[in-house]
Amino acid sequence: MNPYEKQLFIESTYNKTQAHQFLKELLKDTLEPYWEHFPEPKDRKVAKSICAALLVHKKMYIHNLVEMMVKKSWLPSTTAATKTAEVIIQMMEVDMVDYIYKGEFLEIHSKWSMTEDMVNEYKSKIYKLPMVIPPNKVNMNYDNKGSGYYLDEKDSLILTHHHSKRICTDIIEILNNIPLTINKKVVKKAVHTNSGCYQKENESKEEFQARMEHWKIFLKQTEFVHGMIGDNPFFLTHKFDTRGRVYDMGYHVHTQGDSYSKAVIQLANEEVVSDSVDFF
16 A cells, blocks of 8 residues: 555545444434434434434533534525424434423433443544645635545635635645654653643542543554554644634644643654754
């Protein structure tokens, strides 16, 4: 497998689409008896997405759930919000979700849960991994989409709220094409801990232990990513937020994390730093 083929394999295996497909496959047989109440295919699609979201989050206030579905919808926001709310009400009526009222807020609960192995597999798929070849050119269609991955030309370059206004992509191209490597000495000798590894005030022992289990999963996934990269250079893609600040899109490996995360990464093409400055 050449580097380009390896990159395509990584992209097709580790992404949100695959993670969500994994959830829908888990729910496929379970949801089948409910489809008699949802004759329209589009309504089934919305209901399936709602169940998948609740499988991950376990419970959500209805307004947050509607907002999440609207962002994924192909419909105008007002129409999508109305349609999502109607589907949720129908799901409540046919006992497809559980729900409770908390004051004036309605909280929707999943009727099903994942095993620990299922959670681990889902989390291993949802985050995009670093690129093993230089990223593709960004924003090729001048719509502020296409962040450098070869199989995802619709990935927004703007975090949270996408827009089509003109942005400067030169800095994104520069940052995307800086080859990086893993500092194996740091990985071998240092232990990845941070302030989150200590029990918080008013946090129960059970909550702390559950949080530490998630941390162990993250460390195990990070070890896998380090092994995948090996001694080869890798690349991180970057995006703007709505204020124009730039963030790298790494999760297991990134330059804007805690002290350990920063120490693990080094430049692949090292140069001696001199006293002179020559920008041009």
